[in-house]
Amino acid sequence: MSDASLILSVVCVYFVVVLGIGVAAGRRNVTTAEDYFLAGRSVKTLVLFMALVGTNITPFVLMGIPGLSYHRGVGVFGQNASIIVLGIPLSIYLIGLPSWRRARALGAVTPAELYAKHFNARWFGWLVFTVYFIFTVPYMVTAVSGVGIAVDTFSDGKVSFESAAAGILLVTLLYTSLGGMRGTMWTNVLQGSIFLTFSVVAFFLIADVRGGVAPTMRAVASAHPELMSVPHEGPFRLGPWASWGLGISLCVIAFPHMLVRIFAAQDENSLKNACRLYPAAMVLLWIPCVLFGVWGTLDFPALAGRASDAVFPLLVERHLGPFAQGVALASILAAVMSTLDAQMLTLSSMLTRDVLSRVRGDRQQILLGRSFLVVLAAITWVIAIRKPASIFSIAALSFSGYVTLIPTMFLSMRWPAFTRTAATCSIVVGNVALVASHLWGPADAALLPVAWALLAGTLAAVITTTLSSPRPRPGDATNA
Helix, strand or coil, X not given: CCHHHHHHHXXXXXXXXXXHHHHHHHHHCCCCHHHHHHHHHCECHHHHHHHHHHHHCCHHHHHHHHHHHHHHCCHHHHHHHHHHHHHHHHHHHHHHHHHHHHHHHHCCCCHHHHHHXXXXXXXXXXXXXXXXXXXXXXXXXXXXXXXXXXXXXXXXXXXXXXXXXXXXXXXXXXXXXXXXXXXXHHHHHHHHHHHHHHHHHHHHHHHHHCCCHHHHHHHHHHHCHHHHCCCCCHHHCHHHHHHHHHHHHHHHHHCHHHHHHHHCECCHHHHHHHHHHHHHHHHHHHHHHHHHHHHHHHHCCCCCHHHHHHHHHHHHHHHCCHHHHHHHHHHHHHHHHHHHHHHHHHHHHHHHHHHCCCCCXXXXXXXXXXXHHHHHHHHHHHHHCCCCCCHHHHHHHHHHHHHCCHHHHHHHHHCCCCCHHHHHHHHHHHHHHHHHHHHHCCXXXXXXXXXXHHHHHHHHHHHHHHHCCCCCCCCCHHHC
């Protein structure tokens, strides 16, 4: 068997398994829209934990971070992972847990539905869906782009970027459509196990080929000493560092596909236990990903710009055999699909239940949701094949957009006086500030656009709340 055939065989086995899981989950689904879109709110600790990890790990981590550390060095870990490890579990506790309680009380299935019912205004759900759609589609593009780059690398160009992008979208579309939320969460257990395990194993295998971890790090220090220290300029200045850390730690709870996973938790203990496990998994994954990029400078010293996104598959291709290359490709596919399926299903559920809320009947909602999955896949493919920017750059823009929802998400669950007028002003002002900062802010500004957007949105929320009177909401004591 040729090397290419072995790689393809490993990937095909992976595809067959995830499709089988989708079929099995589809047989377990009952006929209600809540079960299809939210797995009957019955997800326990292990599956929830793997779903949260899988949903949050994309080519941004497996390929974008190695590509970034290739240029910036080990400081990328402190710029990202150390903050994420603490920030994400804290945000789940402060925002995710009360949101889970409120969604249960109101019978909300989607994030947009939660806020529409919370503020007693259907149009507010449309606003939330619009923001989510604008920033989620580019994030989906990063996932598909990662697959295209990896497949092109491992196949030596025999499988085109466009074909690989179409293939991953088709497989994800099939098992997501068949299994709904239950199918995506069951596959997340497999997918999370694959990319977590392979990242750690590949780290030690590649180090072993090079003589060990310590000799490899010494070689990097000798050839590229600037990568082994944290600079004090550019993105590592206090202002950009703090604003990026704030944004990347807050954006995850604002992911619609992350929040809907939280809604699916069976009880509070399942959610709290998943949060306790989360930091260890993040550290376990981020250390290899950062060092892959640093090590890649020894083997591929001339990668420029976005070409460094391919450094992880390039390392695997050079140092490991075809079977490992097949598993590496499967791990990248797993990371992509574990997020892509959640994003597609969540946007589909919001369109079905919130934007087109006049559609009645569970069967009709499920059919419409499946139809929109196809539309989403087509839009994502068309944008991805244009290769608009590096994976990190696109993801950074999406992350910043999600952060503009944080003031509304936090205050609506924690401040009884917070009004829908204030929520609307916060979202609009935050996004205007984000766009203005991106377009007209200086490149060397003390704070990144995400920080200005968060500050503007928070001020708008607080000021508007003090000037507007609260309205009764479904489930409030005032309505009893």
